Amino acid sequence: MRKLPWVRRMAAVASLGDEKRRQLFELVSASGVPVGRDDAALALGMARSTASFHLDRLVADGLLAVEFHKPAGKAGPGSGRPAKMYRTAESEVGASVPDRNYDLAGELMATAIEHSAAAGEPVRESLLAAASRKGRALAAESASLEEFLAEEGYHPEPDGKGGFILANCPFHRLADGHPEVVCAMNGAFLGGAAAGCGESEDRVAGNSVPGQCCARITAP
Structure with missing residues (x-):
């Protein structure tokens, strides 16, 4: 797999300079299972909309990935839409100045x-x-x-x-x-x-x- 372009890798690392994004990233990284927006917001005392915004930004920066799961204990028609869950991305993101490999x-x-x-x-x-x-x-x-x-x-x-x-x-x-x-x-x-x-x-x-x-x- 090719590494991300240098500019995108720098942006991803810089993204963690935001305290809320860093807290969310650390929460998801430390969890053994994918984390939903509601659980992340509750754990960190954030508004759901705030947690959702920063989680999706971490996905866009290549630091988190998204999965969709049905609510636990529910299946079949009427069980609701799959919930959006977040986990750490499989690929690593590293950046250096100047660019090194x-x-x-x-x-x-x-x-x-x-x-x-x-x-x-x-x-x-x-x-x-x-x-x-x-x-x-x-x-x-x-x-x-x-x-x-x-x-x-x-x-x-x-x-x-x-x-x-x-x-x-x-x-x-x-x-x-x-x-x-x-x-x-x-x-x-x-x-x-x-x-x-x-x-x-x-x-x-x-x-x-x-x-x-x-x-x-x-x-x-």
Whole structure:
């Protein structure tokens, strides 16, 4: 599953800055079952309309999900409409400034270690293969390589030669401490992404400009 765009993830986290929404989110998160508007309003001493407004805002922000259930103990005709219930969303929402994607790095490294242990292949080779496959799979959903780069937080900017510089590195802290491993993983990921967008993997080249990603995208 693709992560939400950075702007939406920031908005979701900022949404919890409202005290009422934060209280409702904590109430639903701590409950072992979906929570209805009436129960939430009663538990927190809010008006039902206020609780309903903030619960639906949390749904819109991707922090809660909705289910519909018949009232307990009632079934069949005349039992009433299903009640709207709230539970925590299955997907996690995380945001950082600048935009980073350490979850992806962790996923790729865990996948590589598992494959290396099972197949007896070097971890580095397994990591590059996993990164390439992931890039190809994710980019297949994008309309263009530039769109993919923007969605993944690379902040592509035209270089004036038909290519792009990548102004942000989603793996910055890891790359700073382990450049040989992380930059190779990043290059394989971007190469796979280029292929997923129908572009040549050769468009991905190295970049040593301080403050930018370790890769750049050359002209077609």
